[in-house]
Amino acid sequence: MRVEIVAVGTELLLGQIPDTNSQWLGEHLAANGISSQFHQHVGDNHERIVLAFRTALARSDALIVCGGLGPTQDDITRAALAEVMNVPLERDEDIVEKIRAMFASRGRTMPENNLLQADVPRGATVIPQTRGTAPGLICEVGLKVVYAVPGVPYEMSDMFERAILPDLLARQRADGSTSVITSRVLRTWGASESALAEAVAERFDALSDDGRVTIAFLASGIEGIKVRLTARGDDAAHASSLLGDEETLVRALIVEKFGDIIFGVDDETMEDVVATRLLARGVTLAVAESVTGGLIASRLVAVAGASTWFRGGIVSYASDVKYDLLKVPVGPVVSAEAAEAMAKGVRELLGADVGLSVTGVAGPDEQDGQPVGTVFVGLSFGETLEHATLRLPGDRPRVRAYSAISSLDVLRRALDRPT
Amino acid sequence: MRVEIVAVGTELLLGQIPDTNSQWLGEHLAANGISSQFHQHVGDNHERIVLAFRTALARSDALIVCGGLGPTQDDITRAALAEVMNVPLERDEDIVEKIRAMFASRGRTMPENNLLQADVPRGATVIPQTRGTAPGLICEVGLKVVYAVPGVPYEMSDMFERAILPDLLARQRADGSTSVITSRVLRTWGASESALAEAVAERFDALSDDGRVTIAFLASGIEGIKVRLTARGDDAAHASSLLGDEETLVRALIVEKFGDIIFGVDDETMEDVVATRLLARGVTLAVAESVTGGLIASRLVAVAGASTWFRGGIVSYASDVKYDLLKVPVGPVVSAEAAEAMAKGVRELLGADVGLSVTGVAGPDEQDGQPVGTVFVGLSFGETLEHATLRLPGDRPRVRAYSAISSLDVLRRALDRPT
Numbered sequence: 001m002r003v004e005i006v007a008v009g010t011e012l013l014l015g016q017i018p019d020t021n022s023q024w025l026g027e028h029l030a031a032n033g034i035s036s037q038f039h040q041h042v043g044d045n046h047e048r049i050v051l052a053f054r055t056a057l058a059r060s061d062a063l064i065v066c067g068g069l070g071p072t073q074d075d076i077t078r079a080a081l082a083e084v085m086n087v088p089l090e091r092d093e094d095i096v097e098k099i100r101a102m103f104a105s106r107g108r109t110m111p112e113n114n115l116l117q118a119d120v121p122r123g124a125t126v127i128p129q130t131r132g133t134a135p136g137l138i139c140e141v142g143l144k145v146v147y148a149v150p151g152v153p154y155e156m157s158d159m160f161e162r163a164i165l166p167d168l169l170a171r172q173r174a175d176g177s178t179s180v181i182t183s184r185v186l187r188t189w190g191a192s193e194s195a196l197a198e199a200v201a202e203r204f205d206a207l208s209d210d211g212r213v214t215i216a217f218l219a220s221g222i223e224g225i226k227v228r229l230t231a232r233g234d235d236a237a238h239a240s241s242l243l244g245d246e247e248t249l250v251r252a253l254i255v256e257k258f259g260d261i262i263f264g265v266d267d268e269t270m271e272d273v274v275a276t277r278l279l280a281r282g283v284t285l286a287v288a289e290s291v292t293g294g295l296i297a298s299r300l301v302a303v304a305g306a307s308t309w310f311r312g313g314i315v316s317y318a319s320d321v322k323y324d325l326l327k328v329p330v331g332p333v334v335s336a337e338a339a340e341a342m343a344k345g346v347r348e349l350l351g352a353d354v355g356l357s358v359t360g361v362a363g364p365d366e367q368d369g370q371p372v373g374t375v376f377v378g379l380s381f382g383e384t385l386e387h388a389t390l391r392l393p394g395d396r397p398r399v400r401a402y403s404a405i406s407s408l409d410v411l412r413r414a415l416d417r418p419t
Numbered sequence: 420m421r422v423e424i425v426a427v428g429t430e431l432l433l434g435q436i437p438d439t440n441s442q443w444l445g446e447h448l449a450a451n452g453i454s455s456q457f458h459q460h461v462g463d464n465h466e467r468i469v470l471a472f473r474t475a476l477a478r479s480d481a482l483i484v485c486g487g488l489g490p491t492q493d494d495i496t497r498a499a500l501a502e503v504m505n506v507p508l509e510r511d512e513d514i515v516e517k518i519r520a521m522f523a524s525r526g527r528t529m530p531e532n533n534l535l536q537a538d539v540p541r542g543a544t545v546i547p548q549t550r551g552t553a554p555g556l557i558c559e560v561g562l563k564v565v566y567a568v569p570g571v572p573y574e575m576s577d578m579f580e581r582a583i584l585p586d587l588l589a590r591q592r593a594d595g596s597t598s599v600i601t602s603r604v605l606r607t608w609g610a611s612e613s614a615l616a617e618a619v620a621e622r623f624d625a626l627s628d629d630g631r632v633t634i635a636f637l638a639s640g641i642e643g644i645k646v647r648l649t650a651r652g653d654d655a656a657h658a659s660s661l662l663g664d665e666e667t668l669v670r671a672l673i674v675e676k677f678g679d680i681i682f683g684v685d686d687e688t689m690e691d692v693v694a695t696r697l698l699a700r701g702v703t704l705a706v707a708e709s710v711t712g713g714l715i716a717s718r719l720v721a722v723a724g725a726s727t728w729f730r731g732g733i734v735s736y737a738s739d740v741k742y743d744l745l746k747v748p749v750g751p752v753v754s755a756e757a758a759e760a761m762a763k764g765v766r767e768l769l770g771a772d773v774g775l776s777v778t779g780v781a782g783p784d785e786q787d788g789q790p791v792g793t794v795f796v797g798l799s800f801g802e803t804l805e806h807a808t809l810r811l812p813g814d815r816p817r818v819r820a821y822s823a824i825s826s827l828d829v830l831r832r833a834l835d836r837p838t
Binding site: 009010011012013014015016017018019020022023024025026027028030035036037038039040041042043044045048051052055059070071072073074106107108110111112113114131133151152154216218287289291292293294295296297298300301302304306307310311312313314315316317318320321325349350351363364396397400 | 431432433436442443446447449454456458460461462464471474602611612615633634635636710714716717721729730731732734735768769770816817
């Protein structure tokens with residue numbers, strides 16, 4: 001099963017937005033054992049979209065088309081699909097009703113051009129929308145298949161997981177492929193990609209010839225390095241057993257070299273694992289932020305049910321807010337002392353069991369004689385008042401983002417200590 | 420002159436790295452009036468690279484190939500080029516000497532596999548390296564041309580500007596074309612893509628046949644709808660004049676239908692334009708956040724120089740933090756009254772000239788009898804204390820993200836009112 005991804009949109013050709021969809025799809029296809037051998041970008045031009053589709057159908061078994069399904073005049077993927085399928089477009093009254101109802105529920109009148117989104121090539125199957133207005137399409141073209149989804153990333157990913165992936169896997173099974181691929185991502189914070197690769201080199205080398213289990217490293221920017229283990233088994237139980245054995249070996253090598261740097265698995269975020277630990281210990285948290293300016297609080301509030309354990313936060317950006325509200329001693333605000341005082345201050349002010357704080361220099365200029373990238377994390381928990389000193393690389397956005405996840409990691413490790 | 424970009428590397432298909440090269444090249448080609456109509460990604464496989472090249476040569480006048488020129492076994496772009504050109508690879512002794520000298524100058528011995536980088540398809544012109552070891556290639560294929568450059572972004576961009584762009588422009592002049600493309604993005608918040616398209620439909624229709632100016636709509640998720648205007652002129656002044664005229668017409672249509680929804684142009688963010696207005700009025704800001712949990716503050720702190728006008732924020736997530744710290748009257752915390760009290764309270768507590776607040780229900784459950792998506796924005800500025808009521812769509816992350824940008828938009832509009 002060879003899948004080709006075609007991303008439609010002149011903005012991609014002009015470089016005005018990055019094509020995150022093809023990257024996301026490539027990663028998720030691979031994780032499910034489906035190979036994608038080509039990607040294409042094409043602009044909002046009927047003849048060229050048709051040419052891109054025909055090119056892809058000639059060399060691949062299935063196409064995933066992203067974009068060009070919206071309600072405006074430059075959304076012409078539907079018409080191009082109809083031409084490639086050699087069928088007319090027909091208006092689907094069920095979709096019309098759904099779109100009308102969606103606008104009505106928001107108290108807005110529906111612009112007429114939204115009805116374009118209800119046009120379906122004859123014979124295509126509709127993937128219902130749950131997050132927007134443009135439905136997706138599954139179109140059979142001879143023995144091949146074209147999936148069309150909107151270019152909005154969260155609509156695309158939703159339709160991929162709900163409709164495209166199950167359909168692809170069913171077709172793959174129908175092709176007689178019965179092996180099952182399963183994977184596990186170990187999420188680490190605090191080691192470089194090359195150091196991790198060196199630590200697990202013996203497993204990497206042992207696996208190269210076998211092909212049943214593979215290890216890959218993904219540097220996912222500000223969220224740490226992911227170690228992805230993938231196993232191909234004869235059935236689900238076999239794949240799961242291969243994966244479990246490999247995970248045990250790889251975890252042992254990583255822990256031996258770096259200690260407790262694996263903070264989660266698969267889609268678990270740092271805030272998810274912090275939330276789990278706070279809940280388990282039955283304690284509440286308050287945060288005081290300077291350099292991160294609310295990034296830590298906003299990550300914590302992203303966890304559903306945060307109100308059980310999150311009291312709130314103070315973004316003490318101006319120095320006198322630190323002095324007045326958090327009782328930080330007047331003096332340099334980028335310092336270990338200030339970080340500890342902020343943690344203690346916010347814990348008391350907001351009536352929490354744990355106070356976490358961060359102060360530092362994100363740039364572009366140095367501050368209090370400290371170079372850009374210097375960050376102090378404060379923690380007040382039980383009888384303990386402590387700090388961690390970090391030297392972080394990168395420009396302003398990266399220093400801020402690294403500061404947020406590093407602070408949460410400091411908290412995670414403290415919550416893992418025995419009481 | 421139609422240019423196609425082919426990015427080579429299995430890591431692109433697997434989604435392990437983003438393809439920033441195609442985006443960069445697309446942007447720089449457009450800025451120089453050269454259109455790129457297709458992009459492709461292909462893995463490190465000889466047959467498939469050859470197929471991708473032949474496909475591109477059939478539909479485009481020139482190819483820029485990125486990647487696969489390095490010294491390892493999976494760098495096979497050179498061999499694929501030789502096959503498409505139907506010529507042998509020959510070792511270029513000048514390149515051998517340069518690579519040897521480079522290693523020697525760093526006091527290192529050269530691994531033998533580096534010599535692969537000196538293999539050149541017969542008849543190709545070499546683009547000398549200045550930043551790495553793999554040279555680039557200019558290969559004539561019939562009346563068409565293939566440029567091959569390394570995938571390392573700064574080596575790619577150097578060779579593009581030094582060798583590829585001058586060569587492309589010379590070929591374009593020989594073709595008799597000297598046009599220049601320029602574009603402008605109008606960023607809007609508060610109208611749907613379909614409603615915007617309807618508002619400017621008369622311009623869209625007027626332009627379709629002409630081809631000199633085009634309009635496109637980009638739904639960029641939580642950051643509103645972008646309207647992109649692109650003009651192709653005989654020279655830079657002509658393109659700029661066409662673009663300026665079109666912008667005036669399109670702005671007028673949008674303002675007539677929706678009022679002041681265009682908040683910025685090109686890369687300007689909502690927080691950038693809020694910062695500009697706060698600076699211009701010489702006032703400071705404090706924010707009180709509940710549902711957004713620090714998202715607004717963290718967006719504001721992302722603007723360099725925020726310390727001039729940003730005092731800080733309170734993330735009052737627990738209700739009693741609202742009552743105790745912000746003096747919100749005890750009662751429902753998702754209400755217009757609570758939003759206004761939060762704005763007033765944070766303005767006083769942090770000693771700011773303007774207080775902005777937001778409280779609402781992000782879900783998954785309703786709160787205070789209000790359905791998910793209900794959000795109140797409070798504003799305290801001068802003698803004014805007011806609120807806006809919003810009904811936002813989507814799941815928890817989207818309600819929170821929409822709440823943040825909507826609140827900043829409320830502030831932007833207030834700062835635009837005459838004093």
